[in-house]
Amino acid sequence: MLQQLLRLSNDGRRVYMTVIPKADENTPRIEKKHIVEWLIDQKVASFFRFEETIVKVLDKINASNDEWKGEPDDVVIAERRDASVAARFDEQKMTAFLRVNGACGGNPIKGSDLLASLKEAQIVRGVKKQTLQKLLTASARLKPGEYLEAPIAAGKWPIPGEDSKLAFLVQDSKARILRPQEREDGTVDMRDLGKMVTVQEGQPLAKRIPPTKGIEGFRVDGKVLPTTPGKDIPLRLFPGSDFSSNDENIVVATTSGMPILHPEGVEVDNALCMKSVTVATGHVDFEGSVVINGDVNAGMRVSATGSITVGGVVETAFLEAGGDIIIHNGILGKQLQGDQEITTRMRAKGSVIVKFAQYAHIEAEGDIIISQHAMHCTTRTNSNLLICDQTKRTGTLTGGNHVARCGVKVVTLGATSGVVTRVHAFTGLEAMMIDTIQLGKELESEHEQLMKVKDAEMKLLQQPANKRPEALIERLAWTKTHHFERIAEIKAKMDSSSSELNTLYRSHTIDVLKHCFPGVYCQIGESTLPVTSELGACRLVTNGKEVYPEPL
Template sequence: MLDEILRISQDGQRVYLSIGGHHQGDEPVDKHQIKDWLVANKVGSFFCFDDTIQSALAKLNDSAEHDESEEIIIAESRDATVEARIADDKMTAYLVVNGACGGSGLKANDILSTLREANIVRGIKKPTLQKLLSASGRLKPGEYLDVPVAFGRQPVPGEDAHIVYLIEDPADRVRRPRERDDGRVDMRDLGEMVMVKNGQPLAKLVPETAGYEGFTVTGSVLPTTPGKPMALNAHDGSEFSNKDPNILVATMAGIPRLLDDGVAVDDALSLDAVDVGTGHVNFEGSVVIKGDVEVGMKVTATGTVTVGGVVESCTITAGGDIIIQNGIIGRQVASDSEINCTLVAEGNIVAKFAQYATLCANNNLELTLHAMHCQTHVGKSLMIADATKRKGTLAGGKHEVGEKVEAVIIGASAGAHTYIHCFSRLALLKREVVDLNKQWEEKKAQLNRIKAAEAKLEALPAQKRDAAMVERITTTRDHLFEEIDNIEHEIEVTDAQIAAGYRESTIVATKSLLSRVHCTIGEEKHSVDSEHGPSILMYENAKIQLKPYQAKA
């Protein structure tokens, strides 16, 4: 009966159902019978129009007679198809392959032409295309694959130039004390001093890199940014290598002093201690003191001063770093403002602890245990913490810091008040802005007078104009324009420094922030009157904000 209502087209590509071939009294035909017939006639893999079959069977099984024959296509042979899909950011392209339904499988040219038509030209993974072509042949009718086949590349910015130091930093021995054979640490043992020999490599400049451009799968170029250059400079006791212009070597034996843009090598004076027996020390170069600097003594050096023991109620001045293997001990003479121990360094001050001392470091001040009742003046950062970040207390005293203060505990549970002022140079920068604006107004007034004189000259007949005067006015006008431009640029730079100063100034207590801590950032003030856990104070929305602090992983 089904053979009377179903037929395959002569080209074997379609299946027709004839409604007119069914008569009253014939058994109803259902969809499963249709599917079984398709399988039996070897066209079961054809794509079936299921909705069409359902509606056609409804007509077919109608009790009414169908005088006119009506043939409806219910299935057809379909070749495998492939289409491209590109992500919105154009960084990934996909191919969607639909399996063949009785028709031809996918061919390599089908894939390539689809890529071309979609303008997918870069980042194509050829092995993926080969696997996709092979897998498409195993798809059953109605199955499909959606596979990423092309990937863009994000641009890679260039790396900034940087300096690799080829020698040890002498201050690292304070940060990481020397370990004995039994595993214990001797805080007074300096170990072997960091010395360099004539001709020894000191530092190497790694130049900036250009970076790599990126691209999208459609071939658009994503530009990169090159790294920032920097200069490696020779300082006293160092020079550029004859073999490699990016390497500094020592020109003398001595103690190295690591700088931001190179390395200096200082002559070294080695002493067992500084006391009344040695007298005050004033040396052109670096000074190494294996023991203590005793009460009332003075040490002055153009290089780095390294002390293996304790410095007590003395004065030390260094053109480089001051490295104290143990601690700094002063005494309160009459008030907090009268302290009899002073250390001044053009570089960093690194020590285990400090109490009742005035500490001035042009760069950073680093202590591993505590600073008690000190006065500090630090150009960049004040950091108080041991290697485990469990110990490190800043309590009492007054502290002026250029950028950041960080300690495990800030403040004292009772008694002492702690005063911290970050970004203290704001007042100086604001005065600079006032002075620059005053200069701008003066130059602008001069320019207006010159323009008035120029207008008067232009009003004269050409033959009556003084050529020399015209030239002087033109030269002066151009010079004033240049000066005004320079002043405006300086104002922009200073304003940017003020914004950066506020942004970079933070006060961080990684464990506890106690009461009686008085904080200033720029000109804004905030007093802490209760105990807090890990905390950070920062300038935000025109005032100091106190927030919980979470260390970066």
């Protein structure tokens, strides 16, 4: 019976099945497997089969004559299908995909079909020709019903232009102390820091690198994505510098002296240069910067409105600078009676940079950087305290009291002997907490005032309409609006303060890069952690209530 129900179309592209009722009740049931066997015999098993249609047809054919509904009919249950291809984009049209559906008894996909699909979908840029060829080759191996999808084209996001930059053509005297000279055999001489950094009149100081235009991007449909050019940040002229007559992008020195590097340019300080400061030279009090090639002897005082640079050692002396204090070797102080009496004092409105220090009192508005070790010193900075060299392998802080408004970074903190060392970071936390508490009190006060206004409104509404003063109604409405606005303003400040505080908790920390020994007292804000057992590399942080270590 199955041979009578199934047939191929004249062009051999479709399989029809006649839907008629069974001859009688004894006629065997026709199952799907019988149809599949027939398709295999006819060598059309690879045709695409309409599975749902086959199920419905079999239900009708296998039904009894009493249940039969409808008229006999021919239904297509399978057909030959050529391989097909379809294109799609991602949401931003930055990537395009081609999907190839395998042939079902039909012809495989051709290269022209892939190109036609790209053209129809308007995929015109970023097409990967090699991927296209691979997709064509792989599609020939697809079995009937299988598909393959691959990204075939990719757009490019625009690259914004870079702002103009400043390239320094002279050394930074601050960095020299952290970078000792290398010998011919590759070893490093920690005592040799090279010659003092000075410049001569007419010497190039810095070069401005112009901004770049940026590179346009594109989507796979061909739309151009515009870029943004870099900002043209002009060079700034500082005292002692001017534009080169040959190139407006180069700044040269107009006088001999010591270069001071700024983010926007270079200043040349016509410094006072001295071999050393001794009893023979007397104390130094100079309007400008002072460069001392040798040592500052015990009991001497050096004061300058600019920076002070010392090439040798400072002994039990007093240095005060309106700029930076840079000591290429170290500070050798001595203790008289207890830690409270330290004879050597450094005070700078800029940074203090030194190789080592012992029994010294150091104050700075900027960073305090000690590259090797600080022993029994007192330091106070409105910025960061850094006890480490550029490699972050050397830097020991032992004994004394150390206060930093921001963070502290040290390689080794304390000593195995358990000498008491006190470190206090993030000193500005208490003031921020007080401000937060004050904002909370202001918010509470505004809510109380708002409730009073609402109570007054309720009492006013209880009076007859003709006895409600218009002026009072307007004043209450204005006052209520004012309190609402003030509450919103305070809440915004509190949210901003909370966000800023959370950021500072993670940046104003005490970082120990190698070892932290017992005897150290670490304070962040108002919370203190006494270190009772040796810690490895860690970061001491606070949440505003306690100090605790985290692994680095």
